[in-house]
Amino acid sequence: MINPIHSLAQFYLPPKGSTFADVTDPLFDAILWISIVSFVAIVVVMCWFAIIYRRRPGYKPLPSPSHSTLLELIWTIGPTLILVWIFFQGASGYSTLRTPDQDAELIEVTASQFNWKFTYPNGDFGDTLHLSVNQPVRLQLVSEDVIHSFYVPEFRAKMDVMPGRRHSMWFKPTLVGEFKLFCTEYCGDGHSKMVKNVIVHPEPWDEMMRKYVRWKDAENHPVANGARLYNVYCSGCHSFDGSAKTGPSFKGLASSTNREFVSGSPLTFGGADSDEWKNYVSESIKRPDARIVKGYANQMPSFEGKLSEEQLGYIMQFLKAVDGGTYSEPPKPEKTQ
DSSP states (O other), X not given: OOOHHHHHHHHHSOOOOBTTHHHHHHHHHHHHHHHHHHHHHHHHHHHHHHHHTOOOTTOOOOOOOOOOHHHHHHHHHHHHHHHHHHHHHHHHHHHHHHSOOTTOEEEEEEEETTEEEEEOTTSOEESSEEEETTOOEEXXXXXXXXXXXXXXXXXXXXXXXXXXXXXXXXXXXXXXXXXXXXXXXXXXXXGGGOEEEEEEESSOHHHHIIIIIOOOGGGSOHHHHHHHHIIIIITTTOOSSSOOOSSOXXXXXXXXXXXXXXXXXXXXXXXXXXXXXXXXXXXHHHOTTSSOBTTOOSOOOOOTTTSOHHHHHHHHHHHHHHHHTOOOOOOOOOOOO
């Protein structure tokens, strides 16, 4: 049987996914109902006065009565007390939201156009934020380019990420399942696609890290390693199925024999195993402004020093697998409520 109160809450707020919901939601509800009651009361009285005090034929206005001190005090002190209560409730909630638990695990978050990268305490990284239920986490956020904003509606957690600064936030997830991380600060023409998955697992933190986060290149196929790097660094701007994004699609890149650029002469390849093709891919990742593909703008950041030669090789293996039709995107994990 559907709980009508629960259904009403879900009408304007997402499910409660962290302990912050118990801090923010009651104050939100209180301000909402204060606003509704005040609006209805004022409009009803205004309409009533408009009717009973309307001008009638032969009406002669009477001298205005003197003001009521009691009435003045009521409508001055009453709203003031409500505002003071709201201020202290908000200040108390803000203090809770800014003071992390002592046992919070640290995860580093890097925002860039148009991706999120998560680095865990063991050094592993990925583009999906894996968490353990009832385990508080503290996020250290940085931006590599422009202003971004980290927001997971179910967690009631939001933090703007300014370039050149480090930001910190924390929360304690309480609901197992898959949620969406949004960037809520316009950061370019790919802003709406800057969405990543946040998965809260039922396993304790250490077990969750072993099962879902731990990644060793030596234990995985080179194509799988390349797919992981693509998801972390490239998927925000480049598709591998030909769909339009900020940058050129990877579809057909490995089988192409030439490439045209905004300036300069076209480049001819001898296939994906040729030195020309490998050098071009490596150059495009390290120094993307060296050759701008025709029809696209110079928006890609440099990855010089961020990826090893071995990792560049994994990406090339992934590009060849995509072009040869031997790669398929892994299925997404099922949601758990």
